[in-house]
Amino acid sequence: MNKPVLKLKDLSIGYTKRRGPENTVLSGISLELFPGELVCLIGPNGAGKSTLLRSAAGLQTSLGGAVEFMGEDINQLNEKDRARKISVVLTERADAGMITVFSLVSLGRYPYTPFSGKLDQADVDIVHKALDDVGGADLAHRGVNTLSDGERQKIMIARALAQDTDVIILDEPTAFLDLPRRTEIIGLLKKLTRETGKSILLSTHDLHLALRNADKLWLIGRDRAIHSGAPEDLILNQDLEKAFIGKGIYFDRLHGSFVNAFEGKGRAGISGSGLHTVWVKRAMERAGFSVEHKEFTSFKDLSFYVLVESSEEEPFSCTFSTPEESSHFSSIWDLMFYIRNHYTI
Amino acid sequence: MENYRKSIYYFILLSLCIILLFFVSLSLGSVRIPFREVWGILLGKGSENTRRETIILLFRLPRILTALLAGSALSLAGLQMQTFFRNPLAGPSILGIGSGASLGVALVVLTASQGNISRFLDGLGLYGNIGITIAASIGSIAVLAVILLISRRVKSIVTILILGMLIGYGTNALVSIIIHFSVAERVHAYINWTFGSFGQTTWKQLRLFAPVLLAGIVLTQFGRKPMNAMLLGETYSQSMGLRVNRIRLFMLCTTGLLTGTVTAFCGPIAFLGVAIPHLCRSLFGTSDHKILLPGTALMGGIIAIAADLIAQLPGSDIVLPLNAVTALIGTPVIAIIIIRRRNLQETV
Numbered sequence: 299m300n301k302p303v304l305k306l307k308d309l310s311i312g313y314t315k316r317r318g319p320e321n322t323v324l325s326g327i328s329l330e331l332f333p334g335e336l337v338c339l340i341g342p343n344g345a346g347k348s349t350l351l352r353s354a355a356g357l358q359t360s361l362g363g364a365v366e367f368m369g370e371d372i373n374q375l376n377e378k379d380r381a382r383k384i385s386v387v388l389t390e391r392a393d394a395g396m397i398t399v400f401s402l403v404s405l406g407r408y409p410y411t412p413f414s415g416k417l418d419q420a421d422v423d424i425v426h427k428a429l430d431d432v433g434g435a436d437l438a439h440r441g442v443n444t445l446s447d448g449e450r451q452k453i454m455i456a457r458a459l460a461q462d463t464d465v466i467i468l469d470e471p472t473a474f475l476d477l478p479r480r481t482e483i484i485g486l487l488k489k490l491t492r493e494t495g496k497s498i499l500l501s502t503h504d505l506h507l508a509l510r511n512a513d514k515l516w517l518i519g520r521d522r523a524i525h526s527g528a529p530e531d532l533i534l535n536q537d538l539e540k541a542f543i544g545k546g547i548y549f550d551r552l553h554g555s556f557v558n559a560f561e562g563k564g565r566a567g568i569s570g571s572g573l574h575t576v577w578v579k580r581a582m583e584r585a586g587f588s589v590e591h592k593e594f595t596s597f598k599d600l601s602f603y604v605l606v607e608s609s610e611e612e613p614f615s616c617t618f619s620t621p622e623e624s625s626h627f628s629s630i631w632d633l634m635f636y637i638r639n640h641y642t643i
Numbered sequence: 644m645e646n647y648r649k650s651i652y653y654f655i656l657l658s659l660c661i662i663l664l665f666f667v668s669l670s671l672g673s674v675r676i677p678f679r680e681v682w683g684i685l686l687g688k689g690s691e692n693t694r695r696e697t698i699i700l701l702f703r704l705p706r707i708l709t710a711l712l713a714g715s716a717l718s719l720a721g722l723q724m725q726t727f728f729r730n731p732l733a734g735p736s737i738l739g740i741g742s743g744a745s746l747g748v749a750l751v752v753l754t755a756s757q758g759n760i761s762r763f764l765d766g767l768g769l770y771g772n773i774g775i776t777i778a779a780s781i782g783s784i785a786v787l788a789v790i791l792l793i794s795r796r797v798k799s800i801v802t803i804l805i806l807g808m809l810i811g812y813g814t815n816a817l818v819s820i821i822i823h824f825s826v827a828e829r830v831h832a833y834i835n836w837t838f839g840s841f842g843q844t845t846w847k848q849l850r851l852f853a854p855v856l857l858a859g860i861v862l863t864q865f866g867r868k869p870m871n872a873m874l875l876g877e878t879y880s881q882s883m884g885l886r887v888n889r890i891r892l893f894m895l896c897t898t899g900l901l902t903g904t905v906t907a908f909c910g911p912i913a914f915l916g917v918a919i920p921h922l923c924r925s926l927f928g929t930s931d932h933k934i935l936l937p938g939t940a941l942m943g944g945i946i947a948i949a950a951d952l953i954a955q956l957p958g959s960d961i962v963l964p965l966n967a968v969t970a971l972i973g974t975p976v977i978a979i980i981i982i983r984r985r986n987l988q989e990t991v
Contacts, residue, residue, distance in 0.1 A: 357878060377881070377884045379884075381883050384882070385882060385883075388876075388879060390876065396929050396930040397871075405875065405883065408884055411868065413865075415867055461883065
């Protein structure tokens with residue numbers, strides 16, 4: 299656990315054009331990936347995330363510095379040896395045509411099978427294990443082109459697992475997925491690092507998932523410098539917000555998410571307990587009010603006050619009151635519709 | 644999908660088809676020769692009718708063997724190109740590879756110094772045959788190399804196809820310039836050659852044609868592991884340890900050799916190369932090259948013999964241009980691919 303499995307040493311990455319100068323995307327990158335770690339690479343669009351991942355995987359020659367796998371320069375390894383150490387899952391939707399999930403996952407055995415490509419029993423077992431690990435055992439005989447995006451991504455991860463490498467690098471594995479599927483895939487990857495001790499490096503745009511799940515973030519900042527640390531480190535030292543902040547959005551340090559700048563419609567109070575109250579408060583904040591959760595005492599500096607009467611198992615019910623009037627609502631939409639019309643939001 | 648047992652039945656079926664077609668095409672033609680007589684002639688028992696013996700042994704047999712090998716070769720070239728470029732519409736005739744071969748042939752044939760020739764390749768001798776084979780192969784390899792270079796930058800299937808067509812036009816322009824400076828008889832022979840035919844190869848030429856194509860066909864069968872990896876595209880293949888440059892060279896040489904050799908002896912045969920891999924995928928229901936490589940070879944042979952048989956219009960004295968028949972078989976297949984695949988702009 300104490301030695302990094304992958305080490306980027308003063309790496310410069312980018313492209314060389316046949317004629318003309320080198321086009322350096324990022325330079326001076328020194329990062330370490332430890333066994334069993336889930337690292338998320340984040341950064342604004344066009345910051346060079348894919349280039350960094352490709353260079354780290356040894357699929358693209360770097361312009362300077364070195365990528366070391368357990369102390370060996372990966373550009374010195376031959377293709378087969380490299381393929382036994384690092385596997386990748388790419389952003390591009392690989393349409394493999396008419397082959398079964400099993401066949402696709404078994405392609406991961408490529409660096410191990412003989413010239414004929416024949417799988418021995420051990421290979422077959424590894425492929426089934428990989429499918430099992432991603433929860434795709436029942437997909438084995440399905441055609442790859444009948445899968446949903448989420449299933450397909452799982453299968454591509456299974457293929458990387460079948461390649462049996464210490465490091466798996468994924469370029470935006472959640473790009474085409476809906477939110478629950480994204481959570482599922484990241485959860486799966488995290489579980490794999492815990493259960494197999496493999497190191498997983500992935501790039502993502504999903505800040506929320508990265509902050510919740512990564513052991514470490516590699517953050518490409520505005521200044522093209524790379525900040526590395528626990529998600530919480532980067533929140534507290536403000537590297538994260540500096541990298542992403544823009545007009546009209548601000549970083550909520552308490553919840554660790556970017557939100558639209560506060561609209562300042564006024565102050566309001568709420569009381570009640572349980573989930574119903576939490577979501578009413580959220581709706582009021584969405585409408586631009588600064589909401590205090592406290593027992594009603596007086597209207598002093600409050601525009602209005604909402605008393606949530608129902609608890610989880612009951613139908614929703616609340617009372618809206620101002621010094622002048624009071625009304626009862628049985629859905630949050632009705633309440634918000636009323637507030638919107640009164641405060642011209 | 645990869646139902647290997649079912650595939651074995653199909654392989655048996657395809658093999659039976661080849662044997663059946665082999666005898667049917669020996670028997671049918673401008674003159675109908677009964678099966679029993681065909682059998683006797685093949686076994687060397689001869690026939691009372693020496694003219695029939697000549698027809699079978701000197702004309703039909705080499706023609707059918709040529710069709711079998713040429714069909715397999717072109718289809719395998721098409722399969723390799725489709726997998727390699729990840730382009731369902733790639734094929735020797737479509738991306739201008741055949742045109743490259745034609746240019747090579749035109750250079751050798753139209754500029755050769757010998758006088759009268761009646762049959763296209765006659766009079767060129769063995770060295771001449773080797774010469775045009777090499778010239779045609781170099782021509783196709785050159786065009787393939789250009790397409791490979793382009794395809795590394797341009798990912799759109801349609802753009803690659805259009806560029807392939809343009810290369811075809813370019814080489815045809817060069818050919819017409821060469822024609823302009825050539826002797827009339829040779830030009831006539833060249834034009835006839837462009838209609839495509841399996842019937843121009845004599846036994847003497849088969850001695851060169853057959854081993855070269857057989858070697859190419861056998862060689863491509865070894866590509867099944869890397870070809871399967873290429874189904875996922877170049878980057879994935881590279882990440883799984885495939886030496887992409889080596890495979891690229893392998894594909895370049897085998898496809899160029901197969902296309903070049905067939906084109907040299909049979910003329911530019913259109914559409915077989917692109918259509919047959921698709922027919923094969925539909926029949927076996929898989930993209931696995933373990934099945935597709937031998938399957939395509941067999942099916943290519945079958946369709947080529949069948950196309951040749953149709954071109955002979957059995958029972959009549961008329962012979963249709965082979966390319967007309969292969970185009971009638973191939974174009975519907977291509978049309979179906981284009982219609983089925985809504986988004987040709989993206990690579991596969």
